[in-house]
Amino acid sequence: MALVVTLAESLKGSDTKQSVRIIDEVSFHLDRNQNYANMPAEKNLRGKLRSDVDRSVSRGDIVIVDSLNGIKGYRYELWCIARAAGIRYCVVYCDVDEARCREWNKERGGRGEGSYEDGVFEDLVRRFERPERRNRWDSPLFELYPSRDGIERSSPVISEAVSYLTKTVDSKTQDVRVLQPSIATQSARFSEANSLYELDRATQEVINAVVEQQALGGAINRVSLGNELPPVEICRPVGLPELRRLRRTFVKLMGQASLSGPPLPADADSGKRRFVDYLNREFGRQ
DSSP, rough: HHHHHHHHHHHTTTTTEEEEEEEESSSGEEEEEEEHHHHHHHHHHHHHHHHHHHHHHTEEEEEHHHEEEOOOHHHHHHHHHHHHHOOOOOOOOOOOHHHHHHHHHHHHHHSOOOOHHHHHHHHHHHHHOOOOSSOOOOOOOOEOOHHHSSSSSSSSHHHHHHHHHSSSSOOTTTTTTBOOOOGSSSSSOSSSSSHHHHHHHHHHHHHHHHHHHTTTTOSEEHHHHHTOOOEEOOOOOOOOHHHHHHHHHHHHHHHHHGGGSSSOOOHHHHHHHHHHHHHHHHTTTT
């Protein structure tokens, strides 16, 4: 919490005209032990946080998600929201060893701020997935070491993060990346018969390509689809039953999405792009 408050104060004290908002469990008046006691409760919490982030992101605001973003798949979902909005994104990681985390947790309980119960704490530590800058959803990664850097507005890492988020972007700016929306992150809807037909045909062609290239033998970690389409990234052999299951789930999700807004026309290539993005996300979680 100290890191988030310091980061928010540094952003507000900079020359930026953007507003700064913190989204966390406290803003929902949620008890951390109840919401991390089991997987259904935790999944529900992540859904609430994700929805609030989705509603809040804009090019005129800076949103700080102060939560246990220790699952790489969840960080990927937040990255996708940022990409769809066409904004900057970064991860600020406070690197602290487990022993020090235990001390902080006990100190928090002693101050009456609410600490994690032992069982919840152990489970969170066991499932934590450390950010890696080679992952696009963890990049750029600003790593803060409190024992070395401190948690102050003058800390070099905090200054770097603030500079990255507030720097004016122009044609000469090289060290700031603004995420660009892609077809996979646009809110395209598939509800009309023609769109659903194109989607069904497109996803089947992707599955056929994956199966055919695996049938050629040898180790395959990338299935090319041509036509300037992104490849399917696979780290293991993927059978036809699993591909069919993922395809059914994807088509169902697209059908549900079409109910929340007017349908947009979609050709085969756009359907393939969305399906490939979905497959890569699912395979990346495994």
